[in-house]
Amino acid sequence: MLKTHFISDLTPTLDGKEVIVAGWVHLIRDLGGKKFILLRDKSGIGQVVIDRNSQAFQVAKDLTQESTISVKGVVKADKRAPNGVEIHALEIRTLSVAKAPLPLDVSGKVKADIETRLKERLLDLRRPEMQAVLRIQNSVVKAFRETLYSKGFIEIFTPKIIATATEGGAQLFPVIYFGKEAFLAQSPQLYKELLAGAVERVFEIAPAWRAEESDTPYHLAEFVSMDVEMAFADYMDVMHLIEDIFVNMVEYVKKNNEEDLKLLNHELPKVSKPIKKITYKDAIELLQSKNVNIKFGDDISTPELRTLNKELGEDLYFIIEWPASARPFYTKRKDSDPNLSESFDLIFRWLELVSGSTRNYKREVLEEELKARGLNPVNFEYFLKWFDYGMPPHAGFGMGLQRLMLMFTGLQSVKEISLFPRDKKRLVP
RNA sequence: GCCGCAGUAGUCUAGCCCGGUCUAGGAUGAGGGCCUGUCGAGCCCUUGACCCGGGUUCAAAUCCCGGCUGCGGCGCCA
Numbered sequence: 001m002l003k004t005h006f007i008s009d010l011t012p013t014l015d016g017k018e019v020i021v022a023g024w025v026h027l028i029r030d031l032g033g034k035k036f037i038l039l040r041d042k043s044g045i046g047q048v049v050i051d052r053n054s055q056a057f058q059v060a061k062d063l064t065q066e067s068t069i070s071v072k073g074v075v076k077a078d079k080r081a082p083n084g085v086e087i088h089a090l091e092i093r094t095l096s097v098a099k100a101p102l103p104l105d106v107s108g109k110v111k112a113d114i115e116t117r118l119k120e121r122l123l124d125l126r127r128p129e130m131q132a133v134l135r136i137q138n139s140v141v142k143a144f145r146e147t148l149y150s151k152g153f154i155e156i157f158t159p160k161i162i163a164t165a166t167e168g169g170a171q172l173f174p175v176i177y178f179g180k181e182a183f184l185a186q187s188p189q190l191y192k193e194l195l196a197g198a199v200e201r202v203f204e205i206a207p208a209w210r211a212e213e214s215d216t217p218y219h220l221a222e223f224v225s226m227d228v229e230m231a232f233a234d235y236m237d238v239m240h241l242i243e244d245i246f247v248n249m250v251e252y253v254k255k256n257n258e259e260d261l262k263l264l265n266h267e268l269p270k271v272s273k274p275i276k277k278i279t280y281k282d283a284i285e286l287l288q289s290k291n292v293n294i295k296f297g298d299d300i301s302t303p304e305l306r307t308l309n310k311e312l313g314e315d316l317y318f319i320i321e322w323p324a325s326a327r328p329f330y331t332k333r334k335d336s337d338p339n340l341s342e343s344f345d346l347i348f349r350w351l352e353l354v355s356g357s358t359r360n361y362k363r364e365v366l367e368e369e370l371k372a373r374g375l376n377p378v379n380f381e382y383f384l385k386w387f388d389y390g391m392p393p394h395a396g397f398g399m400g401l402q403r404l405m406l407m408f409t410g411l412q413s414v415k416e417i418s419l420f421p422r423d424k425k426r427l428v429p
Numbered sequence: 430g431c432c433g434c435a436g437u438a439g440u441c442u443a444g445c446c447c448g449g450u451c452u453a454g455g456a457u458g459a460g461g462g463c464c465u466g467u468c469g470a471g472c473c474c475u476u477g478a479c480c481c482g483g484g485u486u487c488a489a490a491u492c493c494c495g496g497c498u499g500c501g502g503c504g505c506c507a
Contacts (some may be wrong), residue, residue, distance in 0.1 A: 027468090027469090029467045030464090030467090030505085031466075031467060032463070033464070033465035034465040036467050038468080064459090078466090080468090081466090100439090100458070102439070102458075103440070104457075105439095105440055106443080107457095107469085109458085110441045110458080112440060113440090113441085113500085114500080115498080116441090120440095186507095208485095212507095213506075214504085214505060215505095216503085216504095217430090217503095218504095219505095303502090334507050397455060398507080399474070400507080413500095
């Protein structure tokens, strides 16, 4: 047996009990006649004491940092120990010896550049800070799923190898599919809409790919997209849903990841319903009043969003009702003003986290909107044909997980969040 | 892709402006020694580096040019 307890299971009440713990050698403090090993497992770091007289002493002599070991020992409650409890080793089994020196200091004494960290990513992911990020991400995803489950959504899985571009715009990665040209999906957009036409409420958490030049702390060639589509609903309905999701995610992380947040020295932004909404038109006017050179129809780019964030004084805000021309063909125009659309972006400070809209659900309208963007409806027949058979009105949104995680961790780059980021220059590890 | 900044041992960093005293300093790691309560353990010894190529100069880590790589901002992009 290699392990009977996780390190965090050990409490002073177990005093005198024989246990087996296993993990990585985080740090060794060698006092000559006595050694202390800080042993790390998924649950935390605990102290193993090795006395000169024990059998374990000889084995411990050859240990290196990050080697994996299994320790049979007796739990001792001792106020001198870091958690008030420690293990006095009887027997140590070396499971795997780590080479020294390590290419990255896991114990945190010497900080490494992001470049080194990504290159030596597995060691980086052993750092307590990165483990905290992973646990927070797990909570975020769990709260997202559970909010949607509670509202009757079901999780779907759509094809990631597709025949044609979904939205125009973004560049796709081509793949050779049994001798034919195909592409990696940039978004599950069209499939999730179709599925909402079958089961009403769907969501998907899956990778998406964009072959863009974008070289910023907010872009990845491969990212995780959290997508939702809801039939018999409009953009206002899905914004309410987003508010519920965000409130739940923040509450869940606050409750379950207190230690992780402390470790990252991060405080979550306050999120309460309703989240501030500003129309695109008002946003443009506000920017113009601050002497920003911008006009109706322009995209609101990062520098402008920074200004908006400052002026609004809100961490989280919706920009709603974008010009229809600035949105993809499936976005429904506003009945009262066809130049505008029933759309929204949710912005965290100056970073777009979510983008959504009411969708067009009438075939004629979709065909017109495709043509208006220079796209050929014939190429979208696989999608359009289903609109002949009772497609309900629907609305939905997509959210970038790595960007969302910046809000939950205080990290500065999605490359730090992604375990093995893919960008213009990185294909390994 | 553009602009700015940077690249020094396994890792992190000082030195670069004002070229020579740099035989490149420190931390951490690694090897060795001392040490039975460390908790960033301590003390002593040892080890290991100027991104690549060209140029200026008596002399280049230091100045100049080009390349590569990274970071930030922007662009492209949801």
